[in-house]
Amino acid sequence: MVQLEQEGVARRIIAAIKAQIHNGTYQPGDRLPSSRAFAAEWGASRTTVTAAYNQLDAEGYLIIRQGARAIVAPGLERVSGEVPVTTGSPRNLSAFARRLLTLPSPTEQRPAKVADFRYGDLSGADFPVLAWRRASNKAILNRAARLRYGDPQGSFVLRNALQAYLWRARGINCTPDQIVIVNGSQQGLDLCARLLLDPGDPFIIENPGYVLARHAFVAAGGIAVPVAVDADGLRADSLPPARLAYVTPSHQFPLGGVLSATRRRALLAWATASGAYIVEDDYDGEYRHDISPIPPLQALDADSVIYVGTMSKTLSPTLRLGYLVVPASLRRPFSEAKRLTDRHAPMLEQDVLAELLASGAYERHVRSIRRRNTERRQVLLQALADHFGSKAVVEGADTGLHLVVWMKGTAAEQEDAIIAAARSAGIGLYPVSPLYQPTGPRPREAGFILGYAGLDTEALRRGVAVLAALLAEHR
C-alpha cells in the first residue's frame, strides 16, 4: 500500500515536470532543483523524487550526472502538450491499399429476428461443446514446458491427423509436409493471391462466384476473367490464358453445380498447358445429402491444384481454422509466406483440433451435424414447395448448407424492396445478384441464397411462410 502511494506521488511529479517542460517553464539545459529540495517542496520522500528523476532520465527528458543537478535534455523544444484530434485523409497508401479501398465492403447487420438466411452462419447449438472443452483442457494441461513459436505450416501432430482424415474422408493423397494450417480459408486464398499473382495478371473466376475470393485476387492486382457456370460447374472447355483459376468444383458457390468429370479434365489440362495453378475451394465438401462426397480435383492432379479446406462449416466460422494442401513444389513459398504473415496458426486451437481428429470426435461430430443439416434442408425444401409451388425454382440443393431460389415472375429490380420488406418482417434475405461480375449481365429474375445451417426447423418454416406472404405483395 505504501509502495502504491509512492508510485502515485512519483507519477504526479513526473507529470508535473513534463508539463513544465512542455509549456516552456523549464527550457532545455535548465537545471532542476536537487532531489532533496524538490522532496521538501512536494512533501515527498527523497527516494520518491529520485525515482521520478530516474524515470525522466530514462525517458530522455532529463540528463542526470553523478554529483551534479539534473538538467533538462537539450533539443526539447516547447510544444503543445495536447495531442491534436485527427480527422482527414491518410498519408500515402500503397497500391494494394488503394485497390482494397475501391472494393465494396459488406454491410454488417444484426441477425434478423424471425429467421436470418445469411449464408455461412452455423447454429451455436451445433457446436460440440463437451468434446471441445475436454480437448481444450487437455491441450492446456499438456502444453509445452517452453512456449515458443512453432512451425509456420502448423503443428505436425495436427497435420499428421489431418492427412489421415483427408485420405479417409476426401480421397486426398498427400504428405503432412504439403499441408499448411491457416486462419480460415480466407487466409489460404490471400496467400495464393500474394504468391501467385502480380499486378496485371489475369485470373479465372466463376461467374457468379465467391466475392471474398475475387476481392483477395483483385486486391493483389489480379484482373478478373469471369467464366460462366451451369449445372456442371465452371464452363471449362475454352479457358483463356491466366495465372490461376479459382473454382468450387464440389458445390459451385453459389449456384450449386458439381463440376463434371469432363470439365475437371479440361480444367486440369488447361492448367498444365498454361502453367497456371488451380485454387480448389472445397468449402462444404462434407455436406453431400443424398450421395457420397465427390473426390476433389486435388486427387487427380496434385501438381496443379492448391486445395483449400475449412472448419468454418463443420465447427465454427469464428474459430478461424482452415488448411491448404499445396503441391510439393510450393511448400517452401507457402511456409515462408505464412511465417512472415503471422508466424503460424494459434497452437491451442491446433492442439484441440488434432485431439478431436485423433479421438474420432471430429468425425462423429461431422456425421451428427450433417444429419441435422440434411433435416434442415428437407424442411426448407418442403416449406418452399408448400408455399411457393412452381413459383420458386430451387437450385444447388444436393450438397452444402445453402440453396439458391429463383422467384418466377418476380423481376430482379424488385430484390432491394423485397429484402427491405423482409428485414422489417424479421427475415434476413440475401440476393444472388451481387455475386455476379459487377460489369456483366445479371439474372432478370429475383434470386436469393438461403443458408439454413444457422436456423432451427421451426424458424425455417416460419421464415418461408413470412417470405411467401411478403412476396405475394411484390408480384
Place this chain on the structure above:
Amino acid sequence: MVQLEQEGVARRIIAAIKAQIHNGTYQPGDRLPSSRAFAAEWGASRTTVTAAYNQLDAEGYLIIRQGARAIVAPGLERVSGEVPVTTGSPRNLSAFARRLLTLPSPTEQRPAKVADFRYGDLSGADFPVLAWRRASNKAILNRAARLRYGDPQGSFVLRNALQAYLWRARGINCTPDQIVIVNGSQQGLDLCARLLLDPGDPFIIENPGYVLARHAFVAAGGIAVPVAVDADGLRADSLPPARLAYVTPSHQFPLGGVLSATRRRALLAWATASGAYIVEDDYDGEYRHDISPIPPLQALDADSVIYVGTMSKTLSPTLRLGYLVVPASLRRPFSEAKRLTDRHAPMLEQDVLAELLASGAYERHVRSIRRRNTERRQVLLQALADHFGSKAVVEGADTGLHLVVWMKGTAAEQEDAIIAAARSAGIGLYPVSPLYQPTGPRPREAGFILGYAGLDTEALRRGVAVLAALLAEHR
C-alpha cells in the same frame, strides 16, 4: 453395420468402374450393364449398385437417363490412373514470392537441454492455466446463438477492455475504433508493409534490428535504409526521406536502448514533414525492471504512429494474439485488409482475453510474471558477473526479457564455433551479428542475445557456468 457394409461395397464398385474408365475398358459413350445385371454379377443388392451409379453420375463419370442404361460420359479420354509424383520447381511465382524466397529462413532447432537462451520463449510454468481455463470455459458456454463471422477489427468487448487497459498501463489515449486485433504482432507488421509500402519504397529500420520486421517490409518490396542505434535508441537526428520507420523505442531490439525524448521529437517531426508513418513495436513494454514503463510514441502523436502490441511476452507466443492502435484515418484500410487477409482473429481467444482483462486477472498475471522475470534477470546478471567479471559487457538489461552480452577479447569470428560448442554442451546460444544489416559492418567482438524468460533460475546459473567454461577455451 449393414449400412456400413453396403457403403464399402458401393465404394469398391465405384473404384472398379472408374478404373475401367481410366484404363480404357469402358470408352466414352459406352453403355454400362443395367443395375440389375451388375448387381447379379457382383452379388450385391440393386440398391447398392444404383447408389454407386448415382455417385458416378454426380461425379460426371456416367450419365444416367430415366429408363435407359447408364453411359460413360463423353470427353473422358483414357488417362493413367496414377498421380505423378512431383519434384521440380514451381510454376510462375509472384514478385512477392520471389523476394520472399531470397530471405534467409531461420533454422528450427529443438530447445537445448541444459539451458536454451533463445529469445522469445516463455516458460510453460508461467502460463495462467487456471484463469485461462475458467475464462475459456465461460466463453464457450456463453457463445453466440449464431456462430458467424465477426468484425474484422476484432470483438468490440475486447477492444473496449483493451482501450481501458492501454490507458491505465501505457498512457495510450485511443478509441476502440482505432484498435485492430491481429494474430500476433507479426501480422500487424505485415499489414503495415502491405498497406504502406510499394515496391521500391525506402523504409527506415534500426541497425541492428528485428529481422522479421525487416523481412516483412523487404518482402513487400521496400528498400531497407538501416540507421544506427546507440544507448538512446535510433539515431533520429538526420533521417533520410522514407515511407515509414520501424522502431522499438521502449527497448530497442536487440541492444536495449531507450529512445530519448529529444530523438522522439526528432522522429515525430521527420514523420510529419515527410508524410511518413512510424511503426512503433512495443514488444516488451510491460517489462521495465527498475523504473515505470516509458510512455509510447503513440501518446505523443496519434496521427503519425501505428502502435504494435502483443500478448506473446505476457501470455504466450503460441497464442498469436496482438493488436494495433492505428491513426483514425487508417482505420478503414486496416480493417478491410484484415478482413481480406483472414476475416478476423479467432473469437474464442478474443473472448478469453477480454474476460481476463475485465476481471483484472490479466494485470495480476502481468505483475506476477514481471516479478518472476525480474528475478530471472537478477540471477542471470549475477551469474554473468560471477563467472565473467569485466570480460562480459552487458547491454540493454533495464527492460524486457533479454539482454545482450559482449565478450571482451573474443573475436566475432569465433561466434560460430562457440555456438556449436555450446549446442553440444546443451546450451542454446544466439548471436547478435545476424541482426545487423547484411551488407554493412558488424561488431568485432562476439556478442550474444540471452533471453531468460523461458528458463528457471537454476538453468540460468548452470547455463552461464557451462558457457564460462566453454568460452575460456575460445579465447
